[in-house]
Amino acid sequence: MSEIQTFLAAHRDRFMGELFEFLRIPSVSARSEHDSDTRRSAEWLADRLRDAGLSAEIMETPKHPVVLGEWKEAGPDAPTLLIYGHYDVQPPEPLEEWTSPPFEPEIRDGRIYARGSADDKGQLFMHVKALEAHLNIHGTLPLNVVVVAEGEEEIGSPNLVPFVEQFRDRLAADVVVISDSGMFDEGLPALLFSLRGLAYCEIHVTAARSDLHSGAYGGAVPNPGMALARMLATLHDAHGRIAIDGFYDDVLAWDEETREAIRDLPFDEEKFLAGVGAPALSGEEGFSTLERLWIRPTCEVNGLLSGYTGEGAKTVLPARAMAKVSFRLVPDQKPGRVAELLRTHLEKVAPEGVRVQVVELHGGEPWRANPSGPLFEAASTALEEAFGTKPVLMGEGGSIPIVGDFEKVLGAPVLLVGFSLPGCNMHAPDEWLTVDNFQTGIASLTRLYEELAESLSG
């Protein structure tokens, strides 16, 4: 066994116990009733960074704090690595679909089930433990390290860019590493070449002043629920394309080489469909499933609410209806412009007699990388050594809006190295991370720090 493996084996139970503590804190950033939990999560993380051997500060923002960890003892001439992650989690609902409660972590069949196990507490914590392991084994790190852990990723990171801009000197780094994504498959690690952006809106449709009796008023008073459905139905055409004027204006066509590389990946569509459990897949005509997921934009209903939704038959004509609608964006789409196009479109198609309001909840820009060069090589080497397989290049359908911002503000390239697996239920009930990837991931990260140091110093 290598030194790192010996160390991990010796501290395995303690690491897992600590991870469980972290996962037990319901740091749901979107819910104000969890604000104190979110803060507790930040404080807990800062304590663990200090235990690992870094200094740590809770940095206030207008909402949830940033945890800033630092280790600068490699000296002013050594390169600096910035590790970014987030300690906040998605809301756990619907609770009844969890096999075990979302904030009571449980290991079943080699998987750690809990909200945040994969996204992103588990992966952020792997960095904390990799830093601790390296410092314990070697008494030092091969480069300076800054850890930025925010508590607002799941609500669109409203305060992170101002934070990074304010502290740009203190956060100056040569490379940024983020572990908030996944591997291509079990045993097959991956490096990311693209992320989709996001424009997330709420649509509010109103008509009557209050809910009315659907018998006494039905047929003559506009129904916001029906009006909303009619409006949502205009968002796609019959070919699965988004039917909003100008929506595709800023969509870059990907080169044939990238599309070819995507087609060459060992993607098992039947297994994917079986994992999803739907009767069939669907989407934009003319694109494969992985293309639909990685390099094409989407328009999805994330939530619908109108009228009476409880048990039984309430004959109500609703006064209002609400839809949460979000778009995944690809280069060079801009969230603000997409929200504006949606607003214009809905004004055009709104049925008579209803009011329509579009609220932009949050947005993030899409990102693509040039997947080559010494840093990519360094990451590839570290992953190959730990997992025994060369990583593949893949896109990611989700959004990590801060990636592009780090590149812009700090001028440092970003490496996306993640350890969750397909089907890990991020943002859904029964979220999980495998115990194996937690262990092997920590080992690969200690190796990654060394490879990056070597590459940047060379």
Next chain:
Amino acid sequence: MSEIQTFLAAHRDRFMGELFEFLRIPSVSARSEHDSDTRRSAEWLADRLRDAGLSAEIMETPKHPVVLGEWKEAGPDAPTLLIYGHYDVQPPEPLEEWTSPPFEPEIRDGRIYARGSADDKGQLFMHVKALEAHLNIHGTLPLNVVVVAEGEEEIGSPNLVPFVEQFRDRLAADVVVISDSGMFDEGLPALLFSLRGLAYCEIHVTAARSDLHSGAYGGAVPNPGMALARMLATLHDAHGRIAIDGFYDDVLAWDEETREAIRDLPFDEEKFLAGVGAPALSGEEGFSTLERLWIRPTCEVNGLLSGYTGEGAKTVLPARAMAKVSFRLVPDQKPGRVAELLRTHLEKVAPEGVRVQVVELHGGEPWRANPSGPLFEAASTALEEAFGTKPVLMGEGGSIPIVGDFEKVLGAPVLLVGFSLPGCNMHAPDEWLTVDNFQTGIASLTRLYEELAESLSG
């Protein structure tokens, strides 16, 4: 003052106090957690019938009991009146839109605000008090009386027809009076010539096994929320007509005389719109607002639910979506057939990759009367005497499914004489009944019993 007015004035506070007691019991029949309240409501009502001088029994059904009140002392040769009403109420949600809590009745500006004040506890209770007043003043009633008060009207009266059939001899009557409808306007009483029927369904759309991350899966996995919206949008055409094949096959065209009579009513469309508070009215082209409400069928969304509907932005691709959709029916449409047509339609228009299930929650047949003859004349006289104005004939957009069943099973004509006012928020927050109509209504009912007795004995 007449004897009845003197009696009502003397007992005004007690009657109002008792009504408040009745309204305070949250007899929400659709909610199993209120089952004990619903039963308590039945027992309370039976006690008040006994106080009034009738005998009363709680008659069990498979769900909520029927309260059966009887006074047969007019003798076997005297005619019998059956009074029907319901002691259950609609769910009160959304609670935050009530000015005062739904089950804490409060008088403001001459209106009694509470769930059930108009629909139908308040109106049912007026009969109880009219019987009590008549018995107190005259020591007798001019005809035999049977009171049938059910606790399942708001969930479609699933057990009432079997009950009426089982006890058809005990319930045998010459006329049925129901007070569960409204007047045309303040000071202008009405008799009803039609009721719309109802077919109430739930549509369930499912795709993936559980909620998924809208970034990781969006674009390739069917979205039940979007699919539901697309299906709902196909239910009407651009002219406000219901676009389900065969839907209008059984719709009778009304005669020009009835349409003319509807057009001649003193209907103030601007006042109606102002009361509703919507930007505009809308509906089926070629029909007036009252025609749309009374003699044309509808298709309405009563509820929508999918995905995440709480605070903030949850990027979820929902596993399921639900719509409550109901149809108001006109003669000779049948609820079962309409539900079947909906099912066939949705199967035809369902997008690829989703499962669609249609559950028929409940139905009721539409009804129309021949608004003439001695019983109508008797009711007209009673209302004119009490309110000082001859009642108008009107339709009713809502449904009272039992009306047609009483006619069929008991062979007795049904008179619909109601005392709520337009805008009384039946099935909505801030439901109300005026104190004046509560008082004058009781007086008119005592008169009605006498007029009906005279007409039936004559």
